[in-house]
Amino acid sequence: MSQYTATTLTITSNNQTSYAYRRFGKTGTIPVVFLQHFRGNIDNWDPALVDDIAAEREVILFDNSGVGRSTGTTPQTITEMARGALGFIDALGLTTVDLLGFSLGGFIAQEVVLLRPHLVRRLILxxxxxxxxxxxxxxxxxxxxxxxxxxxxxxxIYYLFFAQTQNSQAKGQEFVGRIFTRTEDRDETPxxxxxxxxxxxxxxxxxPNMGKLARLAGITQPTLVANGNNDIMVPTVNSYLLAGHIPNAELIIYPDANHGFLFQYPHEFAGEVNRFLNKA
Structure with a gap:
């Protein structure tokens, strides 16, 4: 199975939301649930990144409430989006997961951990x-x-996710080619x-509210924080704030990279993710 070929499935939660998802990778491992960015759907996840992680871990990609093929209405608060993610995880019957949240998905991941701390083993922001x-x-x-x-x-995509350098823009073109390679069973545009x-x-x-940083002390799980050195959508300084206020966090900053660093360096970042998740 691969992000290029995995079947899109559906499951209905207790609140009668039907969630679209793909689940594949190494069975018998704690699954990694991916939480997607603004306006993203399942097909916006980079196959190069996801497939490298799936070689060592089971991965679960899904559309939250009202996104893509999932039913329901998209909430207007991060907390309610987190409740939607929890509804999906509960519908799958999972009691322990790792989370990988990108951008908006990282906001949601923080809320999921704070709302249900016993559910999440390790966290990637x-x-x-x-x-x-x-x-x-x-x-x-x-x-x-x-x-x-x-x-x-x-x-x-080139403007928002990749640095305005020749190398980064070339990596952006490669990324776009990968996410549009799949032609069958594609997700719906949000x-x-x-x-x-x-x-x-x-x-x-x-x-703005620096007092909210105190909430991060409630995230006691081992946490990997990563970003590009010049993120224009969620300024990179915020990754330093996360790493500085989450008690058990490590930080990686990638050079010559913007918001989409994980798609510019998919194999390198996947290697770091697997290293982090495979720690005892």
């Missing part, structure tokens, strides 16, 4: 930041013009209503 962090209260106009465009194209709800939730999360 990629290209994300704490509630009330620095320069997170809405995007600058140039970033926003790409992020909320009704119909996005490859040029928006709706504009989902975009608007997620946008509101992100803005609320980013209201």
């Amino acid at each position: 990629a290209g994300t930041g704490p509630e009330g962090g620095r320069d997170m209260h809405g995007w600058k106009d140039d970033i926003r013009s790409h992020a909320i465009k009704d119909v996005q194209g490859a040029e928006d 709706s504009l209503a989902t975009r608007d709800a997620q946008d509101e939730a992100i803005i609320r999360w980013g209201i």
Whole structure:
């Protein structure tokens, strides 16, 4: 099985939400549940990253409530998105998971751990930041013009996720090629209503409040924090804040990289993820 070929399945939770998901990789391991970025769906996960992790761990990719092929309505708060993720995990009958949250998914992952600390064994926070962090209260106009465009194209991915250097942009083109290689059983593009709800939730999360950093002491799980050295969507300083306030955290910063560092360095980051998750 691979991100290129895994079948898209559905499961219905107690709240009658039907969640779309893919589950594959090394069976008999603690599954890694992936939490996706703003406007992303299952097919926006890089096969190069996911398949490398799946070689050593079972991976679960899913659409949260109202996203892609999942039913229901997309919530307007991170806490309710976390409850949606918990509804999905509960529907699968999982009692122990590892979480990998990217961007918006990293906000949700933090809330999942704080709401259900006994569920999560290890946590990976990629290209994300704490509630009330620095320069997170809405995007600058140039970033926003790409992020909320009704119909996005490859040029928006290159701008938002990759540094404005020849090497990074070339890696961006490779990434776009990978995520559009799959042609059968593709996920549905998230709706504009989902975009608007997620946008509101992100803005609320980013209201400046350094007092909110105290909440991070509640995340006692081993945590891997990673980012590019010049993230324009969730400024890199916020990764330092996470690593500094989560009691058992380690930090990796990738050079010449923007928000999508994990897609620019998919094999390298997957190797770090596997190393981190395979620790005793």
